[in-house]
């Protein structure tokens with residue numbers, strides 16, 4: 001499905017930093033470098049899976065793309081438009097085409113609004129649909145995400161977790177967006193429900209020609225849905241490539257470790273030379289010099305401690321001085 005056309009989303013050297021403030025005058029004494037110089041493209045119709053350990057900056061990256069966070073540096077091009085410094089008013093127009101789904105839809109749904117009103121709100125706010133047509137649209141949304149119309153008058157707490165995520169998805173597709181950032185949309189759900197929601201997202205992708213950035217902790221969670229996979233470590237992309245290729249022959253030691261942690265149906269396929277990741281994730285406020293992974297890498301060499309490896313321009317790119325063969 002990947003096309004040679006220009007990317008739908010182009011991220012150039014994006015940095016998302018959070019100031020660390022101290023003292024009575026709240027002086028900025030440093031920064032949490034949640035996303036630190038990330039460049040990548042997302043092409044129309046594909047699903048880019050983004051994986052990495054907790055705190056590595058996945059949500060900060062996803063939220064920056066939809067401009068829920070303001071980038072510290074860098075550029076965000078979406079649909080041939082530079083949206084890096086768009087003001088909130090201008091973003092309203094962009095957000096009909098660029099949406100986000102959260103891990104916990106409950107936190108983002110107003111508990112005092114009925115579903116009918118939650119879903120009608122974007123149509124009313126954007127004034128893109130005549131008032132008389134709004135309920136027809138709401139019914140169609142419910143239908144698309146597999147919720148009975150009879151549920152329209154319920155409040156968010158009257159739904160199961162899976163159903164609530166369906167409401168979150170319905171709201172995101174109100175204007176048939178081009179790109180949806182899915183920030184761990186199934187992580188909080190029962191395993192049996194996870195597959196249903198993943199199937200729904202896959203069906204909607206076909207139906208509406210959607211493009212996804214799909215964020216997950218574990219690499220196994222992105223296997224089913226992704227076209228390509230990007231691996232993040234401490235604010236950086238350390239490897240990116242076609243899903244099958246990356247699963248078959250990971251080049252970064254960190255990717256290899258993530259793949260080993262992912263349980264395979266046949267334990268004999270795991271191989272006998274399992275390497276173990278050592279130590280804790282360093283602080284993103286004080287990332288290690290050189291390669292950020294060097295403090296935990298089983299293959300560390302002298303150069304890794306002093307020189308930062310760059311992520312090359314190849315289709316399967318890796319940021320490592322000694323990539324795995």
Ligand SMILES: Nc1ncnc2c1ncn2[C@@H]1O[C@H](COP(=O)(O)OP(=O)(O)OP(=O)(O)O)[C@@H](O)[C@H]1O
Nearest residue numbers: 018032034053054055056057058059060061217284
């Ligand atoms: N609003 C904020 N202010 C200050 N620091 C923040 C803020 N949001 C995130 N951080 C910090 O930025 C780093 C990256 O956090 P982020 O939520 O992006 O990680 P994540 O990869 O999404 O983690 P998880 O898998 O647990 O969701 C963490 O060290 C986190 O503590």
Ligand SMILES: [Mg+2]
Nearest residue numbers: 058059060183
């Ligand atoms: Mg997160």
